[in-house]
Amino acid sequence: MQTESTNPCNAKNHVTSLRMHIPLHHFEDYIDETILRRGLSYYKNGQVHEPEEMRTGEYEAVVEGTKDYTVRMTVSNGVVTEHVCNCPYDMGPICKHVVAVIFYIQQDELDLTQKPVKTKPVAAKKKKKRKTVAEQVDELLEKATHDELKQFMREQARLNIKFRNLFLSSFVQYNADESKEFYEKQIKAILRSAKESDGSFDWYDARQVGNGVDHLLELAKKQIDNQNFNSAVLICTAIMEQMVGALDWSSTVGVDFSPKKLCNSLFFLIRCFENLKKVVPQNC
Helix, strand or coil: CCCCCCCCCCCCCECCEECCCEEHHHHHHHCCHHHHHHHHHHHHCCCECCCEEEECCEEEEEEECCCEEEEEEEEECCEEEEEEECCCCCCCCCCHHHHHHHHHHCHHHHCCCCCCCCCCCCCCCCCCCCCCHHHHHHHHHHHCCHHHHHHHHHHHHHHCHHHHHHHHHHCHHHCCCCCHHHHHHHHHHHHHHHCCCCCCCCHHHHHHHHHHHHHHHHHHHHHHHCCCHHHHHHHHHHHHHHHHHHHHHHHHHCCCCCHHHHHHHHHHHHHHHHHHHHHHHHHC
């Protein structure tokens, strides 16, 4: 069994995303027996919703557990090349939710059956090849008018805080109000939106914070690649200051903000500043 390094400060690795190559035709040989049994139990109990094919070979499925967890998986030439789950499990290279989805994908080959998912009515239908989510999105983008798309974006930005922050940060190069405070506000919104109704955090909430920070880090990298160095510095500085404060707070109230993911984030911040140090003097 081959896996990539799981060094938490390796920017290419994430706690929830491992590049463990698993051949589908004998995946059982690559997974711990206990995790296999639990994954099979989840599959047989109907806790796996039918996976959506996002792009060719890229799948996304919801698995019912303590909470509803989202599994994303990439399959190429009969091999699982990447898998991601937003559950808190970090005791091994693969969790039971990912295994449950593998059983679902392989159910015909293994001659398995499952109970119908509770939230979906039972219907005997002949299976047919569905369009991938990417294909559906592309088709709608081709058919929708420019005005319809603009109206949709306006409505979502008004009603959905997460979408609004994502939209503003993704097109920040066109925003005349860009500042460190602009990004600090977004990080604070990420922290607020992850809180439970009683103000507490759990593992899943901490991962949500990590995912939000990761998006901003990817944006910083994109700005460096596009030589928008001022934007990259603003993003990195805001993340460093706000997340250090969040870590201080979390240690006081006993919240675990997924140290490995934050280690990745801080390591990437260092890389951003190193890249800036190399490139900026040449352009001044």
